[in-house]
Amino acid sequence: MLDMELIRKDREAVATALAKRLDPAEVNRALDEIQRLDQERRALIGEIDAERQRRKAEARAYAEAKRAGREPEVVASETGRKQLSELESELDEVQGRLRTAMSELPNLPADDVVAGGKEANRVVRTFGEQPTIEKVRDHVELSRLLGLVDHERGVKLGGSGFWMYTGMGARLEWALLNFFVDENVRAGYEFLLPPHLLLDTAGYAAGQFPKFYDDVYHLDRESAPRGQFLLPTAETAILGAYQDEILDRAALPLKRFAYTPCYRREAAGAHSDERGTVRGHQFNKVEIFQFTLPEQADAALEEMVRHAESLVEKLGLHYQRSLLSAGDASASMRKTLDIEVWMPSMGKYKEVSSVSWAGDYQARRAAIRYREPGGKQTRFVHTLNGSALATSRLLPAVLEQFQQPDGSVLVPEVLRDRLGTDRLTPAR
Incomplete structure (x- = not known):
């Protein structure tokens, strides 16, 4: 969620940044409505405060008259009480509408993130070379x-x-996940195994709800009256675990990671780019996450990107790093860098990790703060997340980049001890 004070003070800068993602006319309509509701909210707060002060003054006058032996005046009429109740009810309604309007605004893209869709994404780094394969399977x-x-x-x-890993395929999938777990622990991240069913409050905190509410699997309200859904990514769980907390400033950056299956309602296409395990409703992913001070965020983003890249490099895969445009990045993120592996059969790159910086956008929604030293004032943390890594595209990349003319596939060196072999051979 954006800072209301920033909208009040510098609406033009907010509108310019949001126009990288949305139609400028749509941005201005949304900001007009937000500022109108904000003014209405502030006016109602003023009226309520004035009415409460009036009632306090009347109560004091009543008490003083009783002490002085005078006949006190009636403190507050039924009409006055009803008026205060109505004002408070109206304030609740306006604040709810304002919160909804604010929650529908995306994050402000970082200064170096350009407008546009996928066509505006920019490759900023490449590792290795495309393998030469005479006959690609x-x-x-x-x-x-x-x-x-x-x-x-x-x-x-x-x-x-949906699909099912079998035999060495299941072992290869598990070897990849265990390799990522070991490397993330080595990098200083604490391992979490969160629930796969989350309350709707976690989806809202992460910025996925309300806009992307229909993209996940929900339990029916009869069996889950508080609202529950199957997590689409461990990012949602890690962030949600710290909702409404004030973190120890000295402990920041706080580094966590989790392994979970991810459940999504996205369509699984029959197009060659989405066949097999490339896109589906359930896949495995290891997610890294950091809660940082604002001034730590830049360094944390680069550290997380390089860590995710190091995993792909240790597997020996050719990949590229891309800086996403505003229109191609998640609405909750200020900046996203994708790590994309080469898929020989497609002649293109496919994302296996997105590493993103949300600024304080998620922390505002989740009320995650830290306290400044020597004072009572709190500030919102910054949050960053990244895949380290997702396997449903990584395993296909391993198969395709390391395939041999006889149909066998070389096993990445870092996985050979885990699998007990250096080569996968056709089943007989």
């Missing part, structure tokens, strides 16, 4: 040839958009 063919993924039984179990 795609990951779906390879996974079937090697007996790694059972797509048909996955659909039988869960429907379209």
Whole structure:
């Protein structure tokens, strides 16, 4: 959520930044409504304060008259009490509308994030070179040839958009996840295993609700009257775990990570770019997260990007780093850098990690703060998150980049001890 004070003080700067993501006319309509509601809210607060002061003054006068033996005047009429109640009810309604309007605004993109969609994304770093493969097999063919993924039984179990890892495929998936866990612990992140069912308050805090409410799987209200959903990413759980807390300033940056399956209602396409495990309704991901002081955020972002890249590098995969445009980044984030692995069968790169800085946008929604030294004043922390890493595209990249002419696939060196082999060979 944006800072209301910033909108009051520098609406023009807010509008200019938001116009990188939204139509300028839409931005101005939204800001007009927000400022109108803010003025109405402040006026109602003034009226309520004045009415309360009037009633306090009458109560004091009544008490003084009683002490002096005079006949006191009637303190507050039923009409006065009703008026105060009505004002408070009206304030609640206006504040609710203002909160909804504010929650629908996206974050302000960072200064170096440009306007536009995917076409405006910019490659800022590359690692390695595209492998030369004479006859490319795609990951779906390879996974079937090697007996790694059972797509048909996955659909039988869960429907379209689901799959089942089998044999060495399940072991390779688990080896990747364990490798990421070990590397994240080594990098100073504390390991969490959160619930997969979260309250709606966690979705709101992360900025996914209300705009993307329909993108996740919800429990029905009869079985979950408080509202619960299956987490779409561990980012939501890690952030939500610290809602309404004041963190120890000396402990910042606070570094956490979690492994979870991720559940999403996005369509699983039949296009070659989305076949196999590239896109589906459930996939595995290890997520890193940092709560920082505002002045620590820049360094934390670069540290997290380099850490995620180091995992891809240790696997020996060719990839690129891209700075996303405002229109292609999540609405909650000020800045996002994607790590994209090369997929030979597609002739293009696919994202396996997004590392993002939210500024204080999520912290405002979640009321996560820290206290300034020697005082009572609190400030909002900054939050950053990133995949380290998601496997549903990483495993296809391993299969395709390390495939051999005989149909076998070389195992990345860092995984060989975990799998007990240096090569995956076709099932006989």
